[in-house]
Amino acid sequence: MNNDILTVKQNLGIVGNSLPLQQAVSAALQAAPYDVNVLIVGENGVGKEVFHKILHNYGPRKHNKCIPVNCGALPEGTINSELFGHVKGAFTGAIADRKGYFEEANGGTIFLDEVGELPLETQARLLRVIETGEYKRMGSNEIHKTNVRVVAATNRDLHEAIEKGKFRQDLYYRLAAVTIRVPALRERPEDIHLLFRKFAADVAAKYNCPKISVDDGGRQFLMAYSWPGNVRQLLHLVEEISIVETERVITSEILKKYLPDFESRVTSAGGTHKDSYENGFGPGEKAMLYKVLFEMKQQLEEVRAQLGLSDTTVQSTRPVRQLQQARPVTVDEFEEQEAEEVTTVPSVSYTPASDSPVSTTPSGSASAPTPNNIPRTLEQMEKEAIENALKRNDGNKRKAAEELGISERTIHRKIADYGL
Numbered sequence: 503m504n505n506d507i508l509t510v511k512q513n514l515g516i517v518g519n520s521l522p523l524q525q526a527v528s529a530a531l532q533a534a535p536y537d538v539n540v541l542i543v544g545e546n547g548v549g550k551e552v553f554h555k556i557l558h559n560y561g562p563r564k565h566n567k568c569i570p571v572n573c574g575a576l577p578e579g580t581i582n583s584e585l586f587g588h589v590k591g592a593f594t595g596a597i598a599d600r601k602g603y604f605e606e607a608n609g610g611t612i613f614l615d616e617v618g619e620l621p622l623e624t625q626a627r628l629l630r631v632i633e634t635g636e637y638k639r640m641g642s643n644e645i646h647k648t649n650v651r652v653v654a655a656t657n658r659d660l661h662e663a664i665e666k667g668k669f670r671q672d673l674y675y676r677l678a679a680v681t682i683r684v685p686a687l688r689e690r691p692e693d694i695h696l697l698f699r700k701f702a703a704d705v706a707a708k709y710n711c712p713k714i715s716v717d718d719g720g721r722q723f724l725m726a727y728s729w730p731g732n733v734r735q736l737l738h739l740v741e742e743i744s745i746v747e748t749e750r751v752i753t754s755e756i757l758k759k760y761l762p763d764f765e766s767r768v769t770s771a772g773g774t775h776k777d778s779y780e781n782g783f784g785p786g787e788k789a790m791l792y793k794v795l796f797e798m799k800q801q802l803e804e805v806r807a808q809l810g811l812s813d814t815t816v817q818s819t820r821p822v823r824q825l826q827q828a829r830p831v832t833v834d835e836f837e838e839q840e841a842e843e844v845t846t847v848p849s850v851s852y853t854p855a856s857d858s859p860v861s862t863t864p865s866g867s868a869s870a871p872t873p874n875n876i877p878r879t880l881e882q883m884e885k886e887a888i889e890n891a892l893k894r895n896d897g898n899k900r901k902a903a904e905e906l907g908i909s910e911r912t913i914h915r916k917i918a919d920y921g922l
Contacts, residue, residue, distance in 0.1 A: 506531055510560070514552055517700050520690030526682055527556065533680045534560035539632065541617075541677045542655040544684030547734030550655040553682055554613040557653050566610030569603050574616035581624050583640045586631075592641025602639065604631055604648045611651045617677065618658035618669060629673045652677065687729040687736065688907070694724050697733060701740040714744050716752045723754040728767045728907075885920045888913065892922070 507527050510516065516527065530553045533540055540557055542550045551570065558568040576584050583592070587602030603612055614620075620628065631637045632652055636645050654677045663669035687694065698716060706713035716724065729735055739760055743752060758764055891902040903913040916922075 510556055513559075514555055516549075516552060517697050518690060518693035519696070520685070520693045522685035522689050523693065526553065526684050529680075529682045530556040531560060533557060533682070535562065536680075537562055537651055538679040539652045539654070539677050540680045540682060541674075542653065542682045542684060543660075544655075544657065545686050545732055546657045547732035548684045548686055549733055550657075550684050551613070551615060553684060554611070554653040554655070558611040558613075558651075561611070561651070563610050563651055567607050568611040568613065569607040570613040570615060571603050572615045574619040578621050581621070582627060585624065586627060586637045586639055587646075588640035589642045592639070596641065599639070602637075604637055604650060605646065607650045608648045609650070611653060614652065614654040616656060617654040618656040618660055618663055622668075622670070625670045625673050629670060629676060632673075632676045687732040688727075691725040694729075694736065695721050697736055698724060698740060701737050702744065705741050705744045709745065711744055712750050714740070714747070714750050714752055716757075719754040720752050720757055723757050723761075723764070726768050727761060727764060730767065884916070885922070888916055888920065889922060 507524060510527055510531060511518075516523070530540075534557050540554075542553050544550050554568070554570065558564060571585070573581070583596075583600070583602065585602050585604055587600050587605055588596050589599050590596055614628075627637065631648065635647050635649055637648065638645060660669050660674050664671045664674060687697075695716070702714050705711070724736075731738070743756070743760060747756060749756060761767070887906060888902070891905050892899070895901040895905065899913050899917070900910055903910045906913070908916075
C-alpha cells in the first residue's frame with residue numbers, strides 16, 4: 503500500500519509525507535475499487551478536489567467520464583436544470599432540449615463539490631437519482647435513467663445542518679457510504695516547508711523570477727501559524743512574496759508583514775478530534791510543541807541579552823537544498839529529497855559567557871534569571887505550556903485544549919502524566 507500511495511501522490515501532484523495526509527490518501531485508495539458513494543470532508547483550501555480523482559482514476563469507472571460540479575457556484579434558479587437537464591420551453595430562455603450533468607456522466611463519476619450548499623428541493627431530486635437512478639428533466643414528466651457514482655465534498659458540518667433542517671438526513675447517509683477526512687494544513691506542520699519549496703519553485707518558473715527560500719526562523723514561523731486558508735493560502739502567500747519582496751531569503755520578520763494576524767493565529771486549533779500518533783506525538787501535540795518552541799526562541803533571545811550569553815542558535819538537522827534550474831519541480835524530485843531528510847524538532851542551544859552565577863547589582867536591583875530557569879526538555883516545555891494554558895482559562899480543560907491545539911482526550915492524559 504505504501505508504494506501505491508507514493509504512485510498516487512506522484513501521478514496527481516500531491517505533496518506531503520505527514521501521517522494524516524497519508525491516511526486520507528490510503529482511505530481513498532481503499533474505497534476506489536468499490537462502487538460506493540463517498541463523502542469527502544475538510545476545510546476550504548485543503549485540496550478536497552484531488553481526492554475525487556483518486557476515487558475515479560483507480561476505480562471501476564476510470565474509462566468513463568468524471569464530471570466535477572461546483573454546487574455552490576450554480577444559481578439556485580438553474581441548478582436543477584444544470585444537474586438534471588431541461589426540455590425546450592421549460593422556462594424562459596430554454597430554446598432547446600439540454601442534457602444535465604447526471605445524463606452526461608452516465609456510466610462514470612460525478613463530483614459534487616460544496617454539496618452542503620444545495621437547496622432542499624434539489625436535495626430531494628438528488629436523493630431520488632441516488633436511490634433509483636431515475637430523474638426527470640425540467641419541464642418534462644418523462645423518466646430517464648442514469649448510472650453514476652456520486653462523490654461529494656463539503657466544508658460544512660452536515661450534522662449541524664441536519665439539526666437546523668438545512669440538509670436531509672436520508673441524503674447524508676446515502677452520500678456518506680464512506681467518509682474521507684482531508685486534514686487541515688495546521689494538522690500536518692511537517693509538510694509546510696516542503697509545500698513552500700514546491701510553490702516557490704513553481705512560482706519562480708511561472709513568472710521567471712529568482713526563487714525564494716525561507717530561513718530557520720521563518721520556517722518555525724510558518725509551522726506555528728494556523729493557516730485558516732490552508733494550502734491555498736500558503737500558495738497565495740508564496741506567490742505574493744515572490745513578486746513583491748526584493749529579498750530572496752525570507753525571515754520571520756518579512757513573513758509578519760504578510761501575516762499580520764500571526765499572534766491571533768498561532769496554532770490553536772491544530773488537534774484532531776481523535777489524535778493519531780507517530781513517534782509518540784499526535785499532529786495536535788506536534789503543533790503545540792512547534793508553538794512552544796517558537797515562543798521559547800524569543801524568550802531565549804531576551805535571556806541571552808540579560809545574561810550576556812553567546813548568540814542563541816536554532817539548529818535544524820534538515821539541509822537546505824537549492825534547485826539549480828528555475829522550472830516547475832516534479833513531485834518525484836521532492837519525494838526523493840524528503841526521503842533523505844530527517845524530520846526532527848529543532849534543538850535550541852546556548853553557551854553561558856561565564857560559569858559564575860549572576861549576582862545582585864551594587865544598586866540592589868534583582869538579579870537576572872539563570873539558565874537553570876529555562877526548560878531544557880520538550881517534556882518540561884510541554885508541561886509548562888499546559889500549566890499556563892490551564893491558568894489562563896481558569897482550569898477549563900476544554901478551552902485550554904483548544905488554545906494548545908490538542909484534543910480534550912489528550913489534555914486529560916497529559917494532566918495525569920504530569921500530575922497537574
